[in-house]
Amino acid sequence: MSPDPEPLLQRLTPRGSSADLRSRVLDRVSKELAAEAGPRWQRWCGLAVAAGLVLGIVSNVWISRRQERRLAELYGPMPLPASVREIAQTIESVTDKQTAEWLEERYAAAYHPQFSLPEHIQHLETFLRDLETVWKEAHREKTEGNSQTRAAWPGSVPGGRSDRERYFDLDAWLPA
């Protein structure tokens, strides 16, 4: 026998796997492939449900906006909250009707926004700042007027406020 190992090794035949193993492995393969087909079907179902949900939300928003527009066309703009009307009346009492209306319009624009939430918050902040500026301006004018009037009366306190003047702490309303 030759001591050359390569031909010697090649003369032997590997035993290989059994026929029984072949059927066992291929059976497991087909089961695995079948099991994989299940989740794919379920995944499609899940996607369909998610798509339906998104479609439902979008159509709900669309219908609600359409309804709002229709109602606005039929009955006019949405009524303002009582608290806003109260503020507007107070503004009107210390300034004039035009300023109060302007404030109401600004509030209505901020209250019924057609834009995103961050924009809405920004507009609301702007509105409250405008309101504060107008209020302070009006308050300053009135105070100056009262001081001048009361100064003429004997015993009056300089800078004293009249009963009609109410104090609104707008700084507490505004975000930091």
Place this chain on the structure above:
Amino acid sequence: MQTLAQRLAQGDHAAFAELYDACADRCHHYLVARLGSRDAADEVLQETFLRLVRQHRCLADVENLAAYVFMVARNEASRYAGRRARISERQKPLAADLFLEAKSEDPSRREMADLVSAALATLNAEQREVVELKIYGGLTFREIAVVTGVPLPTAATRYRAALERLRGWLARQLS
């Protein structure tokens, strides 16, 4: 016409049967040599094909399917050996587990199978793996380098060193 890799990627059962017929026997022999037992090789070969099924979508990109199957089998064998540490102690399979000739009625063929089995047992694990993959796995050095994760020259050097060792051992046995 679609290639075997493309059919495998689509999850075609017949393609897996075709792949099994093309590689399983060679791969099984390699696993027996690596794990030392036919039962362990059976289990690992099954795990190998299940892993191929689980990642069948990636198979379309595989250039050399045979080398890929051996690589997956090698990884599965390492996992199996890790799970059952005692298997690694038994690295030397019997000739009857490896070669058809070991059960031959011809005494000279049986003797030859025993001799080769004993000769392979003298090699270290790395050299033996390269010899098994080259001679019985039918892989090229490039494919062996891919399967074992070593550079091509290293695989070739290991093979040459293994043959030198076998030659010396056989010369001593036959003298």
